[in-house]
Amino acid sequence: MSRASLDEVFRTARARARALWGLVVRQVTLFLVTIEHTWRRSLQVRVVTLTLVVSSLLVAVFAYVVAYRSSTILLDRAKQSVDAQLDSGQAFAREQLIVFGKPYEPNVRGTLQDIVSNLAGGDSQDPSSGLVVVRADNVNEITAVQSRPGDISGVLGGDITRVVRDGGRATAIRSGNLGAGQVKYLVKGTPVSTKFGQVELYYIEPLTTQDSAATQINATVLATGATLVLLLGLLSALVTRLVVRPVRVAARTAQRLSAGLLDQRMVVSGEDDLALLAASFNQMAANLQRQIVRLEDMSRLQRRFTSDVSHELRTPLTTVRMAADLIFAERERFPADVSRTAEILQTELDRFESLLTDLLEISRYDAGFAMLDAEPTDLVPIVHRAVEPLRALAERCGVELRVDVPDSPVIVEADPRRVERILRNLVGNAVEHAEGRPVVVRLVSDGVAAAVAVRDHGLGLKPGEEKLVFNRFWRADPSRARQTGGTGLGLSISLEDARLHGGWLEAWGAPGQGAQFRLTLPVRAGDRLAGSPVRLVPEDADVPAVAAPPQPRAITQAPAEVAP
Template sequence: MTLLLVTAEHTWRRSLQVRVVTLTLVVSSLLVAVFAYVVAYRSSSILLERAKQSVTAQMEFGRGYTEEQLAVFGKPYEPNVQGTLQDIVFYLGGGDAQDPGSGLVVVQAEDVVELRPEKSRNVDMSVVDQVLGPDITSAVDGGGVATAIRSADLGAGQAKYLVMGTPVGTKFGHVELYYIEPLTTQDSAATQIRTTVLATGATLVLLLGLLAALVTRLVVRPVRVAARTAQRLSAGLLDQRMAVTGEDDLALLAASFNQMAANLQRQIVRLEDMSRLQRRFTSDVSHELRTPLTTVRMAADLIFAERDRFPADVSRTAEILQTELDRFESLLTDLLEISRYDAGFAMLDAEPTDLVPLVHRAVEPLRGLADRCGVELRVEVPADPVIADVDPRRVERILRNLVGNAVEHAEHRPVDVRLVSDGVAAAVAVRDRGVGLKPGEEKLVFNRFWRADPSRARQTGGTGLGLSISIEDARLHGGWLEAWGAPGQGAQFRLTLPVRAGDRLTGSPLRLVPDDADLPALTPPVQPRAIAQAPAEVPR
């Protein structure tokens, strides 16, 4: 039963045709049901009203006839009264021609004569008394005309009867005249009308459902074709097109879709060509600059080694040249790494590695930079080894980039580095309490050459490609590299890696949002004096 409900729910959500047909059937069924009820009710009311009119006319005639026949009698004890009453009932009841129970006429003479003759001896007089009932007899006895509908068995089976009674004026006393008319014909006609209306309505509902299915299919089928074609286009099959048939709106949709697909194909091919040229240009330039850079590096190293023999201004120039060459070489290295990722040539050399010493190796070279920037580096790692299948060179590069960026933006506040593992995934969080990130910048930080504040003075002199390379390294491991930040509350970067190579991550043992994220913004500290010597280049 549960599987059936799940399947029905899935079909309802996925199929527009099923929803339209179902709604059409439900709404049309409700309308037909209401229409059938109204028609049956009105038909029954009309048939009953006609029966009342017929019995009323008979009763008026019967009352006049009875008054005329009994007008000659002055006393109820005269010998011919009872015979006359029997003749009246016999005449008004239609004689012996009618079937038993098809209609009864009952005459009751007050006090002296109580005569309820019947057309058939099979009619039980006690049932006749129940049909008349005290409400009818009391109303007629009070001089009024009474009408009621009863269900009873008067010898012809259970049926409905229309009961009407009226008083008859005579010289010798009060006489009551009752008509008991069966409503079998009216009930049969009403049943036939209801059956006909329901059968017609059910047929109409089915036809409407079939029509809705056909019309919906005509509309939904091109949409489904368009959806499948769009899926093929998104999968890279850019030559897929829809078949254009006719000149209606659906044909216009197909033609417009094909035109859009052709434009997208031209644009995508153009962008791919541009991207391919860009990647090739980056790779070629990076390689071509290696040779002159090596020559310049040799000359710069020689000048830098002999800088003490030069005047002060030339010595300072040699130092600046050495620093900028370091930055240039780092930039070329990052560009080559990016080009390998763009070309799809990056390979993962994973091996079981203890992440605890790896974290220390990534942090320790940056302690000198942290001391010069007035930042305290705090490392929290487990006492036991944390073994994971990773490429230690790439993971160490990621951590150096994260810690270096945290130190640069820490605003002289502590930077925390935490390592946690749950046996399935290992996570390293780098938390700073500096300027933080504005809403939406947690995604932009991984873009190439993106900087949150271009006017801000840099301490590390990075290339702007470090986080872009880091997120590619994380993806190569099948892991995550995520960022959180808030203005005035700093930022936190979280690297999550699977412990076993090839496993799929479902969660991280560390929260992305730090525990102290809800604290109010910290007051900016006083800036220290400028550092005269330029710091060494931080690996990105």
């Protein structure tokens, strides 16, 4: 195989390894995200998990204490038993050896054999039984005697024999193999005084029975603890379910209520706290339903009253308008005071007619009957059409009207009548509050959104008034004389017109720095705005620096349906 082929094989293998590693990482990440999501969203999972963790820790501590105490008790009992045997064996060996004055007497060896056999019992040859050893390291004529053969040097150890040889009693636990496999032994030794010197007596007792009993106790405790933990987890899951289920039902019922399904209620069963919660919830829902229905009825009556009054006033207004027009046309033939009255009557009738028109428009929005007649529209001529009729008013107020629009068309899918009405209201308000200073109308588009900003340099707005200006009949200064005879509904209608387009109508103002109103419309009808090409806070405003507005982008969505 050539080097190029080997390189290709290695590259393929590395690519497959990277792909496999990426798949593993994604699966692990997905698993962790799922666990984290379940932990955050499920109260039952958190309660059961915490119960299992805490109960497992408690059971583990309990099992450790029980196992430790069991092993200690069994070992203590084994020590007490061997101590008793060692005491009796020491006395018996002393009685048997006290008759000998010299270690080399002929019966000494046989007596030692009898002592070991007697102390070891009838099962001395059983590898699993205890072992008795008699030694005399200080007497050269006597060799060690043990109840059965085997190498005990590893179990006995020099530290134990040293203590016993020096006249003390020694105890130790050793592991070794004395014919029954690797076993743990309890080793005890004591000196036995005779006329010819000191003899050492050792008991080597296997702890097999104690270890087996301790193992069984540990297994029983662990099995019982694990069963208890599982039962606690199951119990906590059942109890948590009893509590969480009504809460979930209450949450779903509340969501349905918030969605407008006011007839939703919880099922009340029993007389406990959860039943009391369900009954209280149902009572609250019933009260809310009654209040909402009452408010809806009042709102419906109010809208109907406004619409009916507006319609009913049209007929007498038309009659009065005809008479007023006739008087106004002939006002030159009347005395000066009557002529002035005719002019005032004409002006107030115009204002009254505008008020009725605005009330009808507001009633359409309140009833959900407003319709958007969107079509591709050039905003440049609309801006001029909204500004030109107000130039006479601006001249009377000593205000310079400046219009800054692009040379090329700005095409937007919008209702031209509503957009022109919005701009006419904004420019008229700006001229009213300009205090003789210039008013600038600027149109900017970036292909995604188009914005018209109307800037004045009058008294401005106080903090918080940038939201109040769109309220119905709200005026910043009620004592201020108006030049245009507005109805107080213009900005409210303009805000509804902007929302109907899926656009924004916003206000900014500061005391002594004037105000700026910004209308932002999506270029395509149905797009959702994410930004505006014009800053809401003017660049010439003396305010702390703010972050640049986000670049606008449109998120396509289906246009909202409007009630017919």
